[in-house]
Amino acid sequence: MAEKNQIPLVSxxxxxxxxRIPSGLTLMKAMEYAGYRYTRGAGCRAGFCxxxxxxxxxxxxxxxKSALACQTTVDDGMYLVQLPFTPANKKKxxxxxxxxxxxxxxxxxxxxxxxxxxxxxxKVCPQELKVMDYVQASLRGDIEKAADLSFDxxxxxxxAFRCPAEITQYHVGQLARRLNGKFVTPKALHTEEAVVKxxxxxxxxxxxxxxxxxxxxxxxxxxxxxxx
Amino acid sequence: xEYPYYPGCTLKTxxxxxxESAFEVAKLLGFELKELPxxxxxxxxxxxxxxxxxxxxxxxxxLIRAQEMGRELKTNKLVTLCSMCYNVLKQVNLMYKxxxxxxxxxxxxxxxxxxxxxxxxxxxxxxxxYNDIGPEKIKEKVKTPLKNLKVDPYYGCMLLRPxxxxxxxxxxxxxxxxxxxxxxxxxxxxxxxxECCGAHQIITNKEAVLDCAQRIVNISQSKGAxxxxxxxxxxxxxxxxxxxxLFEKGKINHQTPVIYLSELLRxxxxxxNENYLKDYKFIKDILEERGGL
Amino acid sequence: xxxxxxxxxxxxxxxxxxISGQNVFQCYQCGKCSATCPVVDSMDMAPNKVxxxxxxxxxxxxxxxxxxxxAACFTCSARCPRSVxxxxxxxxxxxxxxxNKQDFINxxxxxxxxxxxxxxxxxAIVAAIxxxxx
Numbered sequence: 319m320a321e322k323n324q325i326p327l328v329s330x331x332x333x334x335x336x337x338r339i340p341s342g343l344t345l346m347k348a349m350e351y352a353g354y355r356y357t358r359g360a361g362c363r364a365g366f367c368x369x370x371x372x373x374x375x376x377x378x379x380x381x382x383k384s385a386l387a388c389q390t391t392v393d394d395g396m397y398l399v400q401l402p403f404t405p406a407n408k409k410k411x412x413x414x415x416x417x418x419x420x421x422x423x424x425x426x427x428x429x430x431x432x433x434x435x436x437x438x439x440x441k442v443c444p445q446e447l448k449v450m451d452y453v454q455a456s457l458r459g460d461i462e463k464a465a466d467l468s469f470d471x472x473x474x475x476x477x478a479f480r481c482p483a484e485i486t487q488y489h490v491g492q493l494a495r496r497l498n499g500k501f502v503t504p505k506a507l508h509t510e511e512a513v514v515k516x517x518x519x520x521x522x523x524x525x526x527x528x529x530x531x532x533x534x535x536x537x538x539x540x541x542x543x544x545x546x
Numbered sequence: 547x548e549y550p551y552y553p554g555c556t557l558k559t560x561x562x563x564x565x566e567s568a569f570e571v572a573k574l575l576g577f578e579l580k581e582l583p584x585x586x587x588x589x590x591x592x593x594x595x596x597x598x599x600x601x602x603x604x605x606x607x608x609l610i611r612a613q614e615m616g617r618e619l620k621t622n623k624l625v626t627l628c629s630m631c632y633n634v635l636k637q638v639n640l641m642y643k644x645x646x647x648x649x650x651x652x653x654x655x656x657x658x659x660x661x662x663x664x665x666x667x668x669x670x671x672x673x674x675x676y677n678d679i680g681p682e683k684i685k686e687k688v689k690t691p692l693k694n695l696k697v698d699p700y701y702g703c704m705l706l707r708p709x710x711x712x713x714x715x716x717x718x719x720x721x722x723x724x725x726x727x728x729x730x731x732x733x734x735x736x737x738x739x740x741e742c743c744g745a746h747q748i749i750t751n752k753e754a755v756l757d758c759a760q761r762i763v764n765i766s767q768s769k770g771a772x773x774x775x776x777x778x779x780x781x782x783x784x785x786x787x788x789x790x791x792l793f794e795k796g797k798i799n800h801q802t803p804v805i806y807l808s809e810l811l812r813x814x815x816x817x818x819n820e821n822y823l824k825d826y827k828f829i830k831d832i833l834e835e836r837g838g839l
Numbered sequence: 840x841x842x843x844x845x846x847x848x849x850x851x852x853x854x855x856x857x858i859s860g861q862n863v864f865q866c867y868q869c870g871k872c873s874a875t876c877p878v879v880d881s882m883d884m885a886p887n888k889v890x891x892x893x894x895x896x897x898x899x900x901x902x903x904x905x906x907x908x909x910a911a912c913f914t915c916s917a918r919c920p921r922s923v924x925x926x927x928x929x930x931x932x933x934x935x936x937x938x939n940k941q942d943f944i945n946x947x948x949x950x951x952x953x954x955x956x957x958x959x960x961x962x963a964i965v966a967a968i969x970x971x972x973x
Contacts, residue, residue, distance in 0.1 A: 421559075421961070425955040428947070428964070429946060431961070431964045431965045433587065434589070434600050435586040435589075436603050437607075437656070437658060450586065451584065454585075458555035458559060554962070555965075556961055556962045559960070589965075590966045590969060591966045591970065594926060594930035594931075595858045595927075595930055595931065595934055597857075598934075601969065630966070707916075708916060716917060742877040742878070744877070744910055746910065746962075746964075749954050749959065750907070750943070751907075753881055754877075779962065783958075
């Protein structure tokens, strides 16, 4: 008789009901294993889009934990809830009208001044970013630091939910990165030059030649291409 | 000696000159202000309610940062240039000394940080200059005596009130005056020296700030002050901005420049005063006129 | 004259005493706080009068701008001959309003946002928000 390779099952509480889930599954797969179908709160399934923000508690542990459902595997006794999205007001701004004066971010999001450095945002970030630090950097106009620290933000919205000062941290980080890209980081001159060169039609001839070739002629050219 | 130094938001933006000058002055007097490697806002105002602990978190976090750096530099001191930072940090620190249960509560909440042990000694830059260096030593290092320059030292409120955190006499402070005298300047006694400038009312009630400024500046000007010297970036901003409005309204007939004590110290102590005086033409003119240069 | 304190007035006095930790009846209305207050000219009602109103539980005190104009400079507390910490009483009155969802500042109002455009130091903005928003 063939031995069955038993995958241990764990208890996971979804929508308050207990399910037995094979361990090793991500939270997202666990919910689908239990029979739920995602109509919200799922996106890239690869840890990049921030759609699957999940809050959970472990058995006998009072601490609130957070995770991206597509990136975290199940734990025995996990009691979870998912956030479909975070209600937030995004300021409408025209990048052409902005500058990087010390109050650049305060102007668009004056609520940053309410930050009490409680660190609730940092504690809940599933990407383990230093959220409080980048909000504080924004408060004092240090755009580079704010852009740098918020770089890996996936905009899941958990920070905004936990903030007692009602700041929408990820929007602030987004603006900081935009300002940084537009005003602080050096321009990619080689890209600009390349675009100018292209627009001047330098490659037009070559491309016209390629367009009329047959498939096996193109294949030959490709095989013979120069590789650095 | 290396002192852990906490700048606060404003010293990095509108109060930049104060910090630059203070660093230079420290070097000239033989000590160094070493900035905390990472820091957050101090909280600015001390929460006066008996129950709210959240508003003390900012200051507590700063004190923990100072504690961490203090171990490295083998000191429990924390120096700040901003009067409001000084006030809130010192009041919070004192509150924990008087209420160990509150310290216990806050340490329990900030579980990601090490416990704050309550041992940091907060000093304002003025205290370092007066207590650790002393006016005598400063006098020895003067390269450009500020001869016949009439200065009005203005303290504002946050350094001296409430009494529990004051490092100088509350009604008749002398620390700044002594340092300015050591530089050779002519120190004016302005009875309004500890009068409030209006602080954050510049945002919500500018009229109140104009009243306060007028009271302070009127006497300063009637006693012939060439400039007002202050350690607080908000006082500097309020007095300067208020004078602009008061001048436009015809309530004062000239505007007295308001600069930081560290700027004046830099001009007086530096070998390179030629370079600095270029930025302070009004001081250069006065010193030349009255035989100081 | 005997003052009849309404239930709400009693609640107000109790809240102020609890939040400030001060005994409002220590005040004997000498007026030193008002005399020394740097911003009293902008106030609808002088600080000592505000304390009198709290003593008798008159809710009209909550309509005054006194505690919003207060710059929290601690001069009143420094001068009080009865050691009443008036600065704390003003903070308590602000909190009575703020905890009742009556913010003094709307940070998205045109007035306030304009202040961000000027070179106002951040410390003033944060201080104003700490005193005027819950």
